[in-house]
Amino acid sequence: MKSIAISGINDTDNPGPGVGIARSLKESDSSFKTIGLSYDIQDPGNYMDFVIDKSYVMPYPTHGWEGVKERLLYIKERIGLDMVMPSLDAELPMYIKYQDELSDLGIKTLLPTTKQFNLRAKDALDEVSKNLGIIYPKILKVASIRELEIALKELEFPCVVKGNYYKAYVVHNTAEAVKRYSEISNEWGFPILVQKMVQGEELNVVGVGDGKGAVLGLVAAKKTTTTSLGKFWNGMSIVHPRLLEVAREFVKHYQWRGPFELECMVDGDTIYMIEINPRFPAWVYFATGVGINLPERAVQLAFDEAYSTQSEYAAGKMMIRYTYEKIADVSDLSNLATQGESLNKGDANE
Amino acid sequence: MNRLDMLALNEKGFAFDPMSGESFSLNESAVKMITLIRKEEDAKSIATRLSEDFDVSFNDAYTDALEFMEKLKHHGLMD
Incomplete structure (x- = not known):
């Protein structure tokens, strides 16, 4: 039996990949032990015990590697951990950087190199696209409203205003572009990217x-x-x-x-x-x-x-995706909030 | 194989393009035209068949066939 930890178990209207990965593994071999790595005690994956056997609340990657490593080692010691499959953009650089260390600790990964x-x-996508014989639509980095206006003039409407990692909106006029620019930069910071619409x-x-x-x-x-x-x-x-x-x-x-x-x-x-x-x-x-x-x-x-x-x-x-209601008990929430881990299967209401 | 040959087409006129994921609802004459185009029949030959099968004049059928072929080209289904 292999124990595989998977992040991104936020199966919401902005879903992470974790539940789909866990479901795929369960369908491959039901003896896989799937472990959810969660950043929010209300992540639906924490309560979906039909695909995720056990989940643990993780420290944010921004707080540093040591906390994450300590948590993974705790999981390994408690229930076994053979492999970790990180699937959120924000945590990937850290897992990529420390993948050799994880390997030394007996935890496998399958990740790209930093390069x-x-x-x-x-x-980098313009050069990658050229090497693949495809086209990367022109993109401009902006860090002020003035630069945004210059970019909009060059690229013309409609165009796409997007964050460096998250969010992208098609905009049709300057007011809309400024609104999206403010929204994205307030949430995710700079730079903001403006891309030609294709x-x-x-x-x-x-x-x-x-x-x-x-x-x-x-x-x-x-x-x-x-x-x-x-x-x-x-x-x-x-x-x-x-x-x-x-x-x-x-x-x-x-x-x-x-x-x-x-x-x-x-x-x-x-x-x-x-x-x-x-x-x-x-x-x-x-x-x-x-x-x-x-x-x-x-x-x-x-x-x-x-x-x-x-x-x-x-x-x-x-x-076809659909929404579904899972009824959980407050004891599930309590255990996640106080112990940082989901209850074992069947422990709720005991 | 060209894209028109790859098009999945059922007898009820539902067509699915496996390359783009686009689907189309076609009427009886459109299904007939696609079937004939796949057999490499030209617009005049298609118009003759349409005028026989659908009780329309050759000229109207010929115009329809040309317009339909333009639509197929627009969707990238015909060169």
Whole structure:
């Protein structure tokens, strides 16, 4: 039995990938022990004991590595911990930096290198796109309203105002742009990015690279419904040969190791890079649902076990998200608040 | 295989493009036209078949066939 810790268990209307990863692992092998790493005691994943066996409240990565390491070692000592799969952008740099130390402590990871991680920085994407034979829409960094106005004049409306890590809004006039600029900078700081709007369908690819240039599997999907934050809600599996080829080339060219998502705009065979996410996306279970269980393959690679690289799947499969009510007891909340961990299964109401 | 050949099309006129994820609802004459275009029939030949099957003049059918082919090109389904 393997114990795998997974972060991003905020299965809300702005979902993290954690629950989809845990569900994929449970479907691969029900003996997997799935451990949720949570930053908020109200994260739904803390209460979803049908996919996450036990969860622990974690110190914020901004408070430093020592606290995180101590917490992981505590979990390892208490219930066992063989691998950690971080899946939130804000914690990835730290886990990437200390992945060798974790390995020395007997905790496996499957993460890119720091150099690979830096490829997803907005100012690196132009060169990455050129190397992949695709286009990166022009993007300008701004740090003041004056710079924003100059950028808007150059790029013209509509364009996209986005944060360096989170949030992106299409804007159609200066007032709207200033409003979004203020919102994002107040929440996430600077710089703010303004990007030229491109035509096409938003198509995404999820995959895992083996670190030697080969892919463990790829699945492409179209967002058919998004949340107000632009997050993937409903989707359709697609087979776009050129887009899948770009994803293969990305893994090959950069020897990418670990999970990734390419977010692209596609107009026929013209592909625009929007973002590279160096982790599984929140829709990762969709890949599992069409027969390509990427979290399972990632674990198998990390454990030096045999894995499938089969990537044939059907186009036209739909992912339908829905909301669901789980009833928990205040004792669940209490244990998370006071002990920093969920109750063991069946302990509520005792 | 070109994109029109890849289009999944059922008898009720529901078409799905596996490359873009787009789906379309087609009427009977549009289904007929796609079937004929896949057989590499040209606009004149398609118009002749449409005028026989749907009780329209050849000229109207020819205009419809040309417009439909333009729409397919617009959606990237035809070169």
